[in-house]
Amino acid sequence: MASILDIKIPKRIATALRLPDNDPRRQQLRVLKKLLKKARFTEFGQRYRFDEILMSRHAGKAFQEMVPVHDYNKIYEEWWKKTLDGTPDVTWPGKIKYYALSSGTSESASKYIPVTRDILRSNRINYLRQLVSLLSYEHLPRNAVTKGFMMLGGATDLQKGKAGWYAGDLSGILMKNKPFWFQTFYKPGGRIAAIKDWNQKLNEIVEKAPEWDIGYIVGVPAWCQMLMEMIVAHYKVNTIHDIWPNLGFFVHGGVAFEPYKKGFEKLLAKPIVYIENYLSSEGFIGYKAREGAKGMKLVLDNNIFMEFVPFNDKNFDADGKMVENPEALMIHEVELGKEYALLMSTNAGTWRYLIGDTLRFVDLEHHEVVITGRTKHFLSLVGEHLSVENMNRAIQLASEEFNISIPEFTVVGFPYENLFAHKWFIACNDVVDEEALRQRIDQHLCELNDDYAVERTSALKEVFLEKLPEEVFLKFMEQKGKLGSQHKFPRVLKGKMLQDWKEFLSTK
Incomplete structure (x- = not known):
């Protein structure tokens, strides 16, 4: 090739x-x-x-x-x-x-x-720039460079508007307008990429996986991790490298990768290069x-x-x-x-x-x-100024300490006993002591954020944590019509989304 x-x-x-x-x-x-x-x-x-x-x-x-x-x-x-x-x-x-x-x-x-x-033309230029920049990497997985791109994105079968325009996922639009020379390397191919049903799309990719030699995986971390887990389970192998031995790159963006890193490492037989881009x-x-x-x-x-x-x-x-x-x-x-x-x-x-x-x-x-x-996904009920960056880092540190995978989480702030509290909802299928996990996340946040540490001794009276199966988060996204593709679970729940989450949990 x-x-x-x-x-x-x-x-x-x-x-x-x-x-x-x-x-x-x-x-x-x-x-x-x-x-x-x-x-x-x-x-x-x-x-x-x-x-x-x-x-x-x-x-x-x-x-x-x-x-x-x-x-x-x-x-x-x-x-x-x-x-x-x-x-x-x-x-x-x-x-x-x-x-x-x-x-x-x-x-x-x-x-x-x-x-x-x-802007599509500008995007293509930036993709090529990023690709060329890889040549400067000292630890470049050479075997992966010439292999296939697995791009896990939205359906390329876009909806047509009355004025002749097309609407859909950005990833679907990009694949609809991909340059001709990219077709040779692109997987899962046009037919599967056009499938709108996310579960059907994943199942077809799993069936075809052994036929492809994938060097790159591109997509949102949560869904790419899910795909690799499905492939490993379906073929009863130890790691994704048993199916795609030349996999060397994961290109991601949209959300911080830290919370997913532990889960990814469990699916790999050797290190890969993580490349972050900022595509909106x-x-x-x-x-x-x-x-x-x-x-x-x-x-x-x-x-x-x-x-x-x-x-x-x-x-x-x-x-x-x-x-x-x-x-x-x-x-x-x-x-x-x-x-x-x-x-x-x-x-x-x-x-x-x-x-x-x-x-x-x-x-x-x-x-x-x-x-x-x-700008709207942060918690500052009493001046704790808790950013998503703080949350991601605390989750990463805790998952490494307990050797567990936490692919998703979200946090809620609310009044509590005349003061205030936070509650964490953690997606985790591994066995872990919830109280010990709660304490470590809380301690890490105190070390990462001085404002948080101060408020934990005063107005932010309590921190709660509830561990849920990963499937619960996926089912909620499916119910909201946001399963897969570019959709991300919000790190902080407020307003209507919070109300919907509470109703969902009460009936699950």
Whole structure:
């Protein structure tokens, strides 16, 4: 079989892969001006005077002053809604052909995120960049490089809208638009990828698994772990390497990998390379670009203009809702170790759009970040400021200490005896002392988070833990119509999702 690295890349894409000068401010201003120039004749561009911004001496600051920030509800109601009727040139030139349906972990309804041909092209360039970056890895599993890609994503059989557009999972859209040369390496193939029923799709992959030589697995950790467990159980083997001996890479994103690592290691006969990327429905934001990197490198020169809103009480309320005019910094203004919410403006017609993730810069020279959580997925009932990053790390440490797999968890905060308490729901099929596990998670959080430690001696009176079979979490996601694909179980439950979870547990 030909190697992926032997493929001749089109000249246009090869040019794009040559990174320009590494001045982050210059790269980002160049991107912004390119976006403004292309969208200046759209309804949005006319409303917010893009031509005037382009003529400004300080385009970045003028853009921030003249264009308001948006969350999904605001930009959808004011702008994107009309594109569903086929109206062209609303926030980006032309008609929108694809919409990514978001996983909707924090909201009950799916969100329609525009996906343009321009952003699909940008995504492909970033995929190739990430692939090329692997060549710099000292411990590269050479046998895996030329093998197949197992991409566990949404159904490529997309739903068609009345105005001629298509909607579905982002992974399904990407597979629908994959380059011709990728077909040779891509598994499970077009027929299985089109299957909408998640359980049927997994069962067919299990049946075909011995016929494929897989070097890479790409997808959300929870579902990829489930697939490997099914294959190992079905063929009564010890590890996944008994079926796919050349498996060397796991490419993941969307959620922190720490809680899943112990479960993955139990399924492997030898170490593999874990590669994190930052791909959202709104764009390909970054990827791990070098071996040993602390975080993911932001892509600053490929059609995404980024702003960073300090994640603090000045810019966000207690429920994680952003204020109307937040402080927004450009890439050259951020600080190491500070936590920010990300605003994006892209060639899919998102403008100063709050994606909902919180980031922390871990390397300013390489512009590398780690995802610390979601603006609405954190707990701070009494000032404990407990982030998803803290939760993931505590779970990872506890699972290593007890030698158990915890593929899913979620946390709830509530009033308790005139003060407050947290309750953890843990998915674990291994035998473990629940009280000992509760104590260790609590102790780790006290060590990881000073605010939490202080509040555990005062207003945060108690921490509870309930261990549930992994199947309970899966059944809940299935009941919500969010089984498999890009869907993730929310790490913090609030509002309607919390009420649904309580009702589900009371009847299970």
